[in-house]
Amino acid sequence: MNYMISIIIPVFNRKEYTRECLLSLGKQTDQRFKVVIVDDGSTDGTEDMLRQEFPEVEVLKGSGSLFWTAGVNMGIRHALKQGAQLIMTMNNDVVTDEHLIEKMYYWHEQKPEALLGALELDANTQQPIFGGERLNWLLNTIEEVLPTLPKDEQKGLHAVTHLPGRGLLIPRVVIEKIGLFDQDRFPHYIADYDYTHTARRAGFELYVNYDARLLTYPEESGERQIRSDKNFKNYYKHLFDLKGGGNLRDFTRFTLKNCPAPYIPFHLANGYTRRLFGYFLK
Incomplete structure (x- = not known):
């Protein structure tokens, strides 16, 4: 396996979060990845910080009106032109566990066409807070996977019906079949759930990878x-x-x-x- 994961991170200001995210990626046990930042008009010094502290990171510039979905799509297009075989979408307000990339590669080899998400832990308490969901259209209910699992089963892959865009691993074959995120209908929120539902209908499996972990700040969402x-x-x-x-x-x-x-x-x-x-x- 001689390819690398292209990690796409859209940002608008909040440079301290971006710095913390990139520093955590620098500590990965498996360094087979590239980072593409899509900076959509930040005004807080993000551009200077990236140039001075993270010169290895590719930076694409937006017009200031991309929002999450168009920003991610810009990064994906760029990565695909460079031959990327694996895409990972990521928000800048996450901190990656040092084994995230290693464990994503491991389970990707077992399920090469599946979309994989990460187990989320609260950055302040270090406790698991999100381990995937299963939507029942008939009953209009959502079952959270994490509370159903004993501690000793919170590992490996667990099937879900949709995945968030934080730490979402997408094989190129998925994009070639269903295209990019739907930025026209869903410019910011719900684009990730829409995309993964679309992928599932197209025959691709979805799993949360409990061995790959992200620290998140749930209180910081809009x-x-x-x-x-x-x-x-x-x-x-x-x-x-x-x-x-x-x-x-x-x-x-x-x-x-x-x-x-x-x-x-x-x-x-x-x-x-x-x-x-x-x-x-x-």
Whole structure:
């Protein structure tokens, strides 16, 4: 195996997170990877920091209007032109466990056409907080995998129905079959779930790799911040803002594109209710 993982990281400001992420990647036990940063108009000195501290990192510049999905797609296109066989999408506000790349390669060799995600740990407590989900369209329920597993089974691969874009390993064969992320319908949130649902329908397996771990900051997400100060302005953002986790337009588009046709009316009604009223309950 003589190829390398191309890690695509879209960034906009928050250079301290980017620095911490890149420093953690520098400590990987397996260094067979390249990092491509897509800097979408940062104004906090990110560009200078990358040039001075991480000259080995490739930096692509956006116009300031890419958001997550178009930024990731720009990086993927660049990597594919360079012959990349494996793509990993990653957010800048994560810290990688030193064995992440090593364990991704190991399980990729066992499942060469599968998409692999990482087990997420809270960066502050070091406790596992996300180990994948399984969506049941018929019942409109999501089963979290992690709470169902005894401690001694929190290892290896666990099948899921969708994966987040944080530490998502995508073989080139997947991209060649289903294309890039859908930046027109989903410019920021839910593009990763849409992509992995699309891949699953196309016949590709999805797993969370519990041996590959990421440290994340759950309180730093845009939606968590919108929910932390509950008021009608933030309620509006929750439902309609591009970075709102309850964005009704994105949810509708996601459902119409991915949900089996017989279940669409119930899924939409259930989802709208949760988004309209759940904001004030959580």
